[in-house]
Amino acid sequence: MIILITFMYISVLLLIPIIFLYSYQFNKLDNKKVSYKYKYIKLCKFMLVDILLGCIVIFLIIFVFPSLTWLLNEKVYQPESEVLNTSIIKPLSHSNDKIYVREILDNNGGIYIINVNNSLQQYDSKSIELVENNLYNGDAKLIEENEYNVYELKGYGLITSSVNDMYANIYLHNPKKTFLKKKTQICVPKNSIEKTN
Incomplete structure (x- = not known):
């Protein structure tokens, strides 16, 4: 249990760049002069892609990285x-x-x-x-x-x-x-x- 919590903390730390990415995407889109509907659709797409990226990062850190470490190290x-x-x-x-x-x-x-x-x-x-x-x-x-x-x-x-x-x-x-x-x-x-x- 403690191990999973440790890997979860590491995952959360690595999710910070993804949060900054979303913030950057939001600010970049906010500076453009486009309709509110277009902004809303684009932000939803950004959010879905960023959530997917976050899930992939968490999956890699919690499951794939430990498995590879176990298989490849002496x-x-x-x-x-x-x-x-x-x-x-x-x-x-x-x-x-x-x-x-x-x-x-x-x-x-x-x-x-x-x-x-x-x-x-x-x-x-x-x-x-x-x-x-x-x-x-x-x-x-x-x-x-x-x-x-x-x-x-x-x-x-x-x-x-x-x-x-x-x-x-x-x-x-x-x-x-x-x-x-x-x-x-x-x-x-x-x-x-x-x-x-």
């Missing part, structure tokens, strides 16, 4: 993630709302304890990825996802990503993909981990 397998589940992580204690994770270290690495839906849960530090980023201030979460190698256009530019979303998105029914692994992430703000032995 495709490779690239890693992509499909989010399976997202759970909100709450602070471990009401008295200290800045601590989201308790890390208990031992000889085998350690475990992480978090509060998911008011229930303390523990995860082996070897089987989970801990992501500390201030983007998660007030929005700490546990993310479970599958990672795939997806056959898609090479690169990550705006147009490439948009076309990949149309033709090779992992949420589509049958994109060409290979399962890599299941991944779980604890995403918390910086300085929100309490370490104990």
Whole structure:
């Protein structure tokens, strides 16, 4: 859906020259000394031709351009993630709302304890990825996802990503993909981990 909206915005931008064309045609016709009926018929013809041109431009941008981009550009397998589940992580204690994770270290690495839906849960530090980023201030979460190698256009530019979303998105029914692994992430703000032995 976002992809179609992006292409629609691009189409609208490219329709601006067509609007200027109609305005130019109108002004040129307005300067001529011809009858009102003749002007009306000519303006209707201009409008129909300009609307047809606009429809062709929109069709080319929304359907033809993405298809050609998909068919003609190089495709490779690239890693992509499909989010399976997202759970909100709450602070471990009401008295200290800045601590989201308790890390208990031992000889085998350690475990992480978090509060998911008011229930303390523990995860082996070897089987989970801990992501500390201030983007998660007030929005700490546990993310479970599958990672795939997806056959898609090479690169990550705006147009490439948009076309990949149309033709090779992992949420589509049958994109060409290979399962890599299941991944779980604890995403918390910086300085929100309490370490104990």
